[in-house]
Amino acid sequence: DGGITQSPKYLFRKEGQNVTLSCEQNLNHDAMYWYRQDPGQGLRLIYYSQIVNDFQKGDIAEGYSVSREKKESFPLTVTSAQKNPTAFYLCASSNQETQYFGPGTRLLVL
Amino acid sequence: GQNIDQPTEMTATEGAIVQINCTYQTSGFNGLFWYQQHAGEAPTFLSYNVLDGLEEKGRFSSFLSRSKGYSYLLLKELQMKDSASYLCAAHFLTGGFKTIFGAGTRLFVKA
Numbered sequence: 001d002g003g004i005t006q007s008p009k010y011l012f013r014k015e016g017q018n019v020t021l022s023c024e025q026n027l028n029h030d031a032m033y034w035y036r037q038d039p040g041q042g043l044r045l046i047y048y049s050q051i052v053n054d055f056q057k058g059d060i061a062e063g064y065s066v067s068r069e070k071k072e073s074f075p076l077t078v079t080s081a082q083k084n085p086t087a088f089y090l091c092a093s094s095n096q097e098t099q100y101f102g103p104g105t106r107l108l109v110l
Numbered sequence: 111g112q113n114i115d116q117p118t119e120m121t122a123t124e125g126a127i128v129q130i131n132c133t134y135q136t137s138g139f140n141g142l143f144w145y146q147q148h149a150g151e152a153p154t155f156l157s158y159n160v161l162d163g164l165e166e167k168g169r170f171s172s173f174l175s176r177s178k179g180y181s182y183l184l185l186k187e188l189q190m191k192d193s194a195s196y197l198c199a200a201h202f203l204t205g206g207f208k209t210i211f212g213a214g215t216r217l218f219v220k221a
Contacts, residue, residue, distance in 0.1 A: 033209070042197065042213035043153075058208070090152055092209075097160075099143060099201075099209055101152040 003027065004102035006091050011107045013078065013085060021076045021105045023091035032074040033092040033099070036060060043090065049074055078107060085109055114212035116198045121218045127186050130215045132198030136179040143199040143209065144172050144183045153197055156183070185217075193219045 004025045013019045025032065031050050035043040045058030049068040063082025068074055074093075078085045086109050091102040115133045122128040134142070141160040145153035159165060159174035159181060171184040183196055195214040202208055 035211070043199075043211040045208060045210065048208050056208075094209070097141075098155055098158055099199075100155055101145075104152045 004091060004093055004100055006089075006102035006105050008105060009103070011105055012110050013107060014110050016080045018077055018079050019107070021078070021089055021091075021107070023074045023076065023102055024072055025074075025093040025102075026072060027093055027095075027100065028071070029093035029095050030071070031094045031099075032068070033094070034058075034064075034066065034074070034076045035090045035092065037088040037090060046076065114198055114200055114210055116196075116212040116215045118213070119216045119218070121220060122185075122188055124188055124190060124219055124221050126188050127184065128188060128217065130183045130185075130196050130198075130217070132181045132183075132212060134179050134181070134198075134200040134210075136176065138202040139176065139179070139200060140203045141201040142172075142174050142181045143197075143201060144170075144181075145197040145199065147195045147197055147214065149194075156196075158201075188219050190219050190221070193217060 007022045033048040034046040037043050044060050046064050047055055047058055047066040049055035052071050055066050055068050065077045085107055089105045092099050143158050144156040147153040157172040159172050164173045169186045174181045195216050197214045198212040199209045
């Protein structure tokens with residue numbers, strides 16, 4: 001099946017810990033995105049990548065890092081510098097005409 | 111900035127028609143997405159408009175006016191399962207090929 005997968009579905013982070021959220025797509029899309037959604041809010045762009053080995057900061061990149069070593073993969077690391085990481089994280093990929101989302105990862109701080 | 115504006119909440123009756131409006135800034139604009147998002151789930155793609163005019167897909171239709179920076183999503187024959195948030199998102203070419211989302215419109219369908 002073609003699509004976008006994210007793992008894990010739920011992730012718990014301890015204070016001061018870095019965690020990495022996985023995002024994989026087999027749609028052959030060049031562009032990939034990471035968004036954060038807080039309860040009752042819209043989506044805010046963290047990072048995006050138009051092509052392998054290249055990525056740009058979105059509106060709320062502080063405390064996050066990404067890599068794009070392969071076309072299919074765009075992992076997001078939530079670093080200890082992100083002081084309020086509890087949120088729903090959504091990965092997406094797109095071509096010229098559409099943008100599809102993965103199922104999301106809920107990150108909770110212990 | 112690239113502000114995307116849409117109403118916060120709307121309420122409609124089962125079987126009725128509802129129109130959800132969205133406005134955006136036109137500089138660097140490429141196209142307009144509409145998504146449906148049920149609580150606790152990821153957004154589901156509904157439509158992508160690039161050209162002016164109305165595009166119909168079953169009970170859902172989406173309209174775009176590029177010169178006015180305006181779009182709407184039209185939902186016909188409302189069903190209870192249509193209760194969800196509807197996200198408007200503008201696709202821009204400037205500053206990279208990126209999509210900016212509005213805060214979403216929460217639609218409540220009542221019997």
